[in-house]
Amino acid sequence: MLEEVERWLTARSSKASDWPLARLLDAKRAAGARISVVLPALDEEETVGAIVAAVREDLMEAVPLVDELLVVDSGSADRTAENAAAAGAKVLHRDEILPAVPSVRGKGEVLWRSLAATTGDLVCFVDADLKAFSSTVVTGVLGPLLSDPDIHLVKAMYDRPLVAGSAVLPAGGGRVTELVARPILNLHWPLLAGFVQPLGGEYAARRSLLERLPFPTGYGVETAMLIDTLALVGLDGMAQVDVGVRLHHHQDDAGLGRMASEIMQVAWERLHREGRIVPGEEAVEPHTLMTQFHREAEGFAPRSTDVTVVERPPMRTLLRGQELARPQASGA
Ligand SMILES: O=c1ccn([C@@H]2O[C@H](COP(=O)(O)OP(=O)(O)O[C@H]3O[C@H](CO)[C@@H](O)[C@H](O)[C@H]3O)[C@@H](O)[C@H]2O)c(=O)[nH]1
Ligand SMILES: O=C(O)[C@H](O)COP(=O)(O)O
Numbered sequence: 193m194l195e196e197v198e199r200w201l202t203a204r205s206s207k208a209s210d211w212p213l214a215r216l217l218d219a220k221r222a223a224g225a226r227i228s229v230v231l232p233a234l235d236e237e238e239t240v241g242a243i244v245a246a247v248r249e250d251l252m253e254a255v256p257l258v259d260e261l262l263v264v265d266s267g268s269a270d271r272t273a274e275n276a277a278a279a280g281a282k283v284l285h286r287d288e289i290l291p292a293v294p295s296v297r298g299k300g301e302v303l304w305r306s307l308a309a310t311t312g313d314l315v316c317f318v319d320a321d322l323k324a325f326s327s328t329v330v331t332g333v334l335g336p337l338l339s340d341p342d343i344h345l346v347k348a349m350y351d352r353p354l355v356a357g358s359a360v361l362p363a364g365g366g367r368v369t370e371l372v373a374r375p376i377l378n379l380h381w382p383l384l385a386g387f388v389q390p391l392g393g394e395y396a397a398r399r400s401l402l403e404r405l406p407f408p409t410g411y412g413v414e415t416a417m418l419i420d421t422l423a424l425v426g427l428d429g430m431a432q433v434d435v436g437v438r439l440h441h442h443q444d445d446a447g448l449g450r451m452a453s454e455i456m457q458v459a460w461e462r463l464h465r466e467g468r469i470v471p472g473e474e475a476v477e478p479h480t481l482m483t484q485f486h487r488e489a490e491g492f493a494p495r496s497t498d499v500t501v502v503e504r505p506p507m508r509t510l511l512r513g514q515e516l517a518r519p520q521a522s523g524a
Contacts, residue, residue, distance in 0.1 A: 211335025228312030233320035300413030319393035349388035412458030
């Protein structure tokens with residue numbers, strides 16, 4: 193590990209219990225900051241309601257910490273939107289935000305759109321598939337931002353059990369993190385090697401940072417955010433907070449393979465932008481049709497999926513000079 197990372201780990205790591213509510217409320221009042229919590233959600237009817245209810249009850253009704261709670265529906269076919277609204281969130285379908293810009297699929301797309309539909313100076317993102325959720329995830333990642341103006345992005349860190357059938361193994365989750373993202377970051381951005389959960393979906397940031405970042409529309413969004421934030425604010429502008437244990441819905445191996453491809457593309461693209469990959473005379477673009485196999489009665493059947501990464505420009509460039517019509521939300 194680089195010495196700088198060792199120093200950063202000591203200086204910029206904390207625990208959720210280091211950030212009690214009373215301290216955050218004082219800091220929020222002093223800073224005059226508004227706080228938005230955003231959940232990106234695609235077919236999360238089983239879990240979204242409990243997460244919304246916890247944030248609403250603990251951080252909006254019991255105390256005035258969170259000012260705005262938005263679920264962005266990423267095109268769900270189930271009752272995600274209804275359940276989120278019933279639990280007390282504002283709910284917007286991705287197509288209702290910036291309607292003049294046609295939507296594409298993906299998590300990064302809805303995170304990007306959420307910036308145009310929220311007003312918080314601080315924005316906290318939380319995945320909508322978390323089980324046994326505690327609102328200390330939100331207070332934890334807000335803590336360093338509320339108490340230190342030099343911090344711009346705070347990621348949650350946690351243990352990652354792996355649920356396999358009815359068994360819950362205490363570790364082993366975060367397979368793409370361990371097999372793809374961590375090796376890439378260590379190889380090419382060793383300053384980011386101290387992040388325990390670089391891919392985690394629970395983090396908070398200043399709007400002033402988020403609106404300056406490009407957003408890959410899919411699962412490359414967290415990898416891009418770490419690399420681009422490092423370039424914009426430096427390692428000391430980032431922090432991480434231990435929030436305990438995280439249980440979530442696991443994707444199958446094929447889904448994780450496609451996620452890994454997107455993460456690799458986002459990383460290669462940034463190496464290219466940083467001038468670290470110099471193309472030969474005949475540059476060859478990556479082949480972005482990914483072939484995977486499944487067993488059928490006759491043998492292995494190939495299935496190809498387009499894993500092309502689309503990138504949205506920094507929201508600031510889009511909003512500049514434009515009057516944004518804030519969309520009407522369903523639910524509270
Ligand atoms: O097209 C999509 C896909 C996902 N989601 C939501 O995004 C969140 C995370 O998606 P999920 O499929 O559960 O991701 P993971 O397999 O858990 O992937 C991990 O790694 C990804 C890559 O960094 C991160 O985006 C995730 O937040 C992180 O949990 C969930 O609320 C999803 O409903 C969308 O809104 N739209
Ligand atoms: O962060 C990751 O590596 C992916 O979300 C996969 O996580 P899982 O192995 O816990 O499903």
